[in-house]
Amino acid sequence: MTAKQAAQRPRGARTRAAQVLSALETLYPDARTELEFRTPFELLVATVLSAQATDVSVNAATPALFAAYPDAQAMSRAEPEDIEPLIRRIGLYRAKARHLAALARLLLERHGGEVPNDFDAVVALPGAGRKTANVVLSNAYGFPAIAVDTHVGRLSRRLALSTQTNPDKVEADLQALFPRKRWVFLHHALILHGRRVCTARKPDCPGCVMNPFCPKVGVA
Template sequence: MGCPREGLKEKKRRALAILEALKEAYPGAKTELKHNSPFQLLVATVLSAQATDKSVNEATPALFARFPNAQALAQALPEEVEPYIKRIGLYRTKARNLVALARKLLEEHGGEVPKDKRALMRLPGVGWKTATVVLGAAFGVPGIAVDTHVARLARRLCLSQAKSPEGIGKDLEALFPKKDWVFVHHALVLHGRYVCLARKPRCGDCPLAAHCPSRQEG
């Protein structure tokens, strides 16, 4: 089923209905990455690229026990970090990035995670999506980060046909109230992870089905 022809007002009206359904289905939606500080959230989010949150959460307790903050991680060699994250994809590259990231945090930000997106994106291993996630989850800075789940749902819900994560995020931010942007990101991630699955969406169990042009009957 293709996307309906609808103007911006109609699309916004449908987006608001989707938002209400998400709030009912996922009240208090937040990241599933385990962390105790903005620094730990940043590390976990960097590790989550091309990896599952489950695999990251299995690795980070021991990693954070050994390297709880930027000061500790900045003193390490990548080879010392690798054993803690070996079961996560691209672990060698991520180990190098994490050590370099910690050193840059120490040198330029006193070991603290900056609240500025451009500053975050200058850190090794941190792109637009990671910076948006960390700013929203750690500091409440409005933004809709776009991962594979959010991108898939944006297309299926006919809210964006943009190709890039940044383009999809811009389209979504134009449809939802700014105060709800962080919630929308987390709720869509949860919905994509547990209901609107990539290969076989569970349309019969979907609280958004009434507002979804792509829903499958039966």
Template structure:
């Protein structure tokens, strides 16, 4: 294949990655998180709540939650039982209520009530993990990161960009293929494409702009 050959699903992963990124730019030029937030604290809370839940369900619950507990100082004074009614419509709400209260307490104790712009410090908070830290740091502070959720992992495997199922390893594979300055856009665009087109069951390949580039790994 010459340098001028068209990019196809048989091209190298790096060449397909560049072509996929160009198509995603056209499909989702304004790709960003669908979680609604107005501060790093609100984004952190919303991201913790979004684990095994939809962004829609989180966005429906957080306005009342944030009205009652607008910052870490307020939330740190609550009990989990007081927080539960605000998040009852979200999966695993009891455990998440406990995590949120303890998270707020640690933000006050360790960081003056502010969300730290520090990966390890965010990961150390209850209910937060690598994906949560990547979401918060990229969206609240503009730090390059790829947050691997179920959509990003699924598309990475179907597109042949990763063979891994562990999110941390998928993240490493993607960061090796795509330019750092596009990581934030990439993970939002992949999430949107995974929600709208390349869904878990019955992906709409005939409607997919990425289809000519996709080896459809794992697609029946």
């Protein structure tokens, strides 16, 4: 982090980060992704599907999807129109069906059908991005990463850990504040807290253990 970036950090952020981490470790000691998967390929597909959709809706659709297309080789033979009926209840399903068909073909052409353990290679896949790469690499391969979704971004601003709205900049702020070995846990625990307590519209501030040290800045 540069001196300029450090100067832009909210006052007391480092002390507050330690308090946040301690609270999250108490609340969610076994925090992990709620997407259901068995292989890196299934995780990649589920993560692509989860964009602007709930994990619940993705988990409801993927058993049938993976039964029909258990790996990249099988999915590479599918057309988007074949995939669409299996994911119809997920938001943006037509675009995601196109992404999945193209993604499977690229995995076969470039990586022998396997999901690469390489950040740039995952980002280059259709429908993937920085958040997708972080989720896949951290959960499938143990790569230290912080995936910033709407929950992580919202809580980072409310807890004054970051003032940024750009996910990449929020990620950089969190990486500077938290131990590298706790990055994967952190983003899973923040997501759980954002879903269960610090929700977007009606955060349960009175019932939140972070209330004593939460500055409650912003509601973004």
